Amino acid sequence: MEARNIALQRVITTYMEAIHTIQVKSAKGKLSTLWLSLAKFYEDHYSNDITLNIQNARAIYKKACGIHFKTVDECAVIWTNWTEMEIKYENYDEALLVMQEAITEPIASKKRRKQKASHAGSQSQKVLNSTGSTKYHNYNDNTD
Numbered sequence: 255m256e257a258r259n260i261a262l263q264r265v266i267t268t269y270m271e272a273i274h275t276i277q278v279k280s281a282k283g284k285l286s287t288l289w290l291s292l293a294k295f296y297e298d299h300y301s302n303d304i305t306l307n308i309q310n311a312r313a314i315y316k317k318a319c320g321i322h323f324k325t326v327d328e329c330a331v332i333w334t335n336w337t338e339m340e341i342k343y344e345n346y347d348e349a350l351l352v353m354q355e356a357i358t359e360p361i362a363s364k365k366r367r368k369q370k371a372s373h374a375g376s377q378s379q380k381v382l383n384s385t386g387s388t389k390y391h392n393y394n395d396n397t398d
Contacts, residue, residue, distance in 0.1 A: 285323060289315075333352065333355075
């Protein structure tokens, strides 16, 4: 049993080193596959207690969802695999919560979007009208 635990710890350490070493923006492959593989490892091999395994896999999925992957597809595959795991173990309410979180705009993004909108709205921009002459348009104002 002790040898199995040592082997499991080595596998986990290797995954964690890889995850922390790889630079997301310069990675050649899909970093999401590494996170998915780690979550699957926890789900299938961590212990004989399936509840503990699911909790550990959830923790990995949650961390992976916080990564800014190169593409939206990589992020989406994390969310869908997490949802599929929950469905597999008949945790339907949890699966719905995961999907709700997946489609909810993060608070930080909302704040950035509102800041950009208020900043853009408070600035006048130089634009060309249909006659080719220059005029200034204030985006807070609905008139031209």
